[in-house]
Amino acid sequence: MIPYDALxxxxxxxxxxxLSQVTxxxxxxxxxxxxxPFPTLLxxxxxxxxxGGFGPGLGLLGLAGGHTDDLGRCASDIHASHGQWxxxxxxxxxxCHWGCAIYSFVHCPSGRIFGWDPNVVEPEDDVPFFEQQYTLETWLAAWLDGSLRQPWLLFEDGDYRGATVAETESAHRGSASDTK
Structure with a gap:
């Protein structure tokens, strides 16, 4: 486990x-x-x-009155709009919000990370939440070392699933080499 103080x-x-502070x-x-309860690190x-306003994607979403996504919603607003998810x-x-309606979520209190990516979902299907191979600690550590990528939903063999860290990294390397 990564020591919280160092992280x-x-x-x-x-x-x-x-940055604005909370109590x-x-x-x-x-x-x-x-x-x-929130994970201790959160x-x-x-x-x-x-x-909020720091960290992965477009910044950690704040509590009430804090950093928001591109629709002006903080994490508290998103939680309150349960029916939209x-x-x-x-x-x-x-x-956090990554752009293009893609979000990362944390399970409380376990700290497991979930992704939400509506971009490959057919209009008649609900967008699935998918667990990623991160905890809050490893997710933040990956951001700090530059290896964290946004969640990515795949459609394979008639079913949706979240991409693995290796699949996401491979796709990122492929798109980076396409621009050279």
């Missing part, structure tokens, strides 16, 4: 100053909303780094 230090070094009451309200990110597993919290 938080590396995130703070990479993050701009001046332990703000975090407790979000945990009440989701019905489960709680510490909000309390010690800021209310059919099949959303219980106790998952929106972490």
């Amino acid at each position: 938080l230090h590396d995130i703070k070094v990479r993050t701009s100053a001046g 332990s009451d703000d975090v407790a309200e979000a945990e009440r909303l989701i019905g489960a 709680r510490r990110l909000y309390l010690e780094v800021g209310n 059919p099949g959303r597993p219980e106790h998952v919290w929106a972490l």
